[in-house]
Amino acid sequence: MMWEDFRWGVATAAYQVEGAAREGGRGPSIWDTFSHTPGRVLGGDTGDVAVDHYHRWREDVALMSRLGVQAYRLSISWPRVQPGGRGPLNPEGVAFYRDLLDELRARGIAPVVTLYHWDLPQELENAGGWPSRETAHAFAEYARLMARELGDRVALWTTLNEPWCTAFLGYASGVHAPGRTEPAAALAAAHHLNLAHGLATLAIREELGEDTPVSISLNLHVTHPADPESGPDLEAVAQVDAVGNHVFLGPLMDGSYPTQLLRDTAHVTDWSFVRPGDLTVTRQRLDVLGVNYYSTQLVRRHHGAGTAPRADGHGAAAASPWVGTEDAVELLPVDPPHTAMGWNIRPEALEELLLALDNAYPDQPLMVTENGAAFDGDVPVDGRVHDTARVAYLHDHVAAVLRAREAGVDLRGYLAWSFVDNFEWAYGYSKRFGIVHVDLDSQRRTPKDSALWYRELIRTGRLPGVEEAAALPPLEG
Template sequence: MWEDFRWGAATAAYQVEGAAGEDGRGPSIWDTFAHTPGKVLGGDTGDVAADHYHRWQEDVALMAALGLQSYRLSVSWSRVQPGGRGPLNPAGVAFYRRLLDELVAHDIAPVVTLYHWDLPQELEDAGGWPNRETAYAFAEYARLMARELGDRVALWTTLNEPWCSAFLGYASGVHAPGRTEPAAALAAAHHLNLAHGLATQAIRAELGEHTPVSAALNVHVTHPADPESAADLEAVAQINAVGNHVFLGPMLDGSYPTRLLRDTAHVTDWSFVEPGDLTTARQRMDVLGVNYYSTQLVRRYGGDGPAPRADGHGASSASPWVGADSVEFLPVAPPHTAMGWNVAPEALEELLLALDNAYPDQPLLVTENGAAYEDVVAPDGRIHDQARVAYYRDHIAAVLRAREAGVDVRGYTAWSLMDNFEWGYGYSKRFGIVRVDYETLERTPKDSALWYREVIRTGRLPGVEEAAALPVLGAGDVRAAQSSDR
């Protein structure tokens, strides 16, 4: 069981692996999307990414040298099952076996996410997540992965941020597959809920009822522009329904909120919800994964035409919030990260407390938290990313305060282990605590990585100014970790 507090870091397959056309891997929707002109900044693709597929041993040694206690990775569905159905690709399965074996050998608990947005293109061609059959294909894929990898996995995560999969992929079109069909987005959301439940059942049928399973949700923290305004408070409730309870409801309560169904009645009649679906979606979740980056500010919109929108982490964009046409998203006060997202560590504590209040028996795990900044390599070769160190220090402190208040938080996962392909932003945004030189693919731990290593080693939160004075992590340290059989 996932019972202890663990310090970890995370990546996702399409963002780091590369080797897009090697060893039998089939195309995913992100391969197609990234290769479509105009979809990704700079025309960047994940064809090479951080080349983790070829450098995984070096990367695990780096994790060990940093002292990581868990590593959250995702399986590329199209690498192990190229068309999303049918026989497995032995080379793809072997890659993940080797990777998981290496993690276990270094006492790093593998947290395996089965779906981090990279649907096999053949399944999208058949309708994608708006098609109910995709949920059943996903369950079969989950069953096969449990059979092939199950003895190596500490915690299974079915889905990462299904809100983004449904609404950024099928409503706004800013993520793959790039569709702009609000009704399809709501159908996709339901089938993702169904897929989570079916996959959880499939994993436990293979590995036993006590197998730890989770899902990682980007639960939105939304504040009213005027806390005294009933209209603005109503706008928050409207956003919470379509932003949070569209997944929390089915997964943890076994129902959709009435307000969500009412607010979206002009978009769909929800006839895709079949008898028994919500019972299936609600499966015991050993921990609820919580991804948090920033907040958003809203008010009731009183103008003509559609209101401005926001994306899944609170930054202004063209992303539609289906059923929230009368809500206006306002600029949030600085400081901001390079993504334009505000820095509000106190809201992470607020979120954890709110989830604990709503679901007091549900353990939580921070599965993503981090920041992109404009990193500069100093003359001494180091990356003195003081702003990122401050971000981590303040957010980890918020998690620890929530634990002290009695919230059952089982761990903290930094996003991301290394710089990578940042979806529609390509390689222009760097989230990593380890720098990747995209010309040479050399890895260099930033000050934030050295600071995080000290947190894990000592259990204390060093001051931001201490990070620059911490000893570097040299090649010898990584080699020593790589040769260790601890």
């Protein structure tokens, strides 16, 4: 079984949509703990209820079907299926995902299953978390059990989502769960995430066969120099690329860490957590490399104190181990337009990224596993949400994807982030990424114009104009 066709789809993550945090035998995750800690999440919001997907999944899958989506990327809540991160599975949790996957397949929607989207069981964090090697082995066993329980229902396995955010926002800047500020621990976490990916891939294929398709989703950074003619600024870009991209691409694709990364972080750690044989394990065949893209960043060399970490989860210069050193990387403001997250809108940079990856790894199939935008003002009026800015964002980024395909990039899909409005991590419910609006009081779902535009794209196979969206008919049923 291989993932060979191109599919249009949507994506979510368990903690952001499921809710039912204390139902069905689910144990606590680091995001439960983090969001319930005062001051950690805007407005004191938590994922306790989220958008109640745990109870409304049949309605949600039916809505996906009406939109015509061909793939749905979801994540499994590790603490829902294995509450402590080790030991026996929770049958009720496993049954939830089994039923969900069966319904997706019955409606012709290919399930893309992410095993880890940031909700580490709290017990594993108490035992050391991702800086501990044992967490990688616990993850591999969890992956093996999921393959055993759900294997024939999954079209594509994704081991990890954005391990950069897990390592550096969770353990260096502390703006994501578990909220630690320990640069050496962040680097150890990065390695153990790489190791976890390799071990999990081996476990999945031992259970299901060597041809089982496996992927990983990386939030790869597109970094530009403030002055393209400046040697120091170009060095700053290389420094950011090392810790933003190649800390994962190196072990996963090449079986090594970049020399620059080891040199730049020598004052933080001696990398003794990398053991003989690890980098053979991390380098496993990827049937698809998932690419999550939202924005770009602009940097220059700054002699003096570094910039403070940024809490948005997509700036590699933020939370870097060298912040505060003598030769720091300075993160500069980027030109508008911006989304509600403050991220700049640069669709051409998605094409740039895909072409660069294709050039570096010409035999590696790619998939855009997240791309989308939060904008203010998503309010239903007479049953419609006219989110023109999001329609324009999707139009321009899909156009970039189509240009990359025309240029010969082996692209296997595009998954819009996100299917529904949801819990946006440290921003709580203040930022809406969904192509489907969710009223958080009633949990009513209302497809936005962006959802109708996306349906038209999938239905016709052509790129609809932005102006067409508002005139498209609402969904039937």
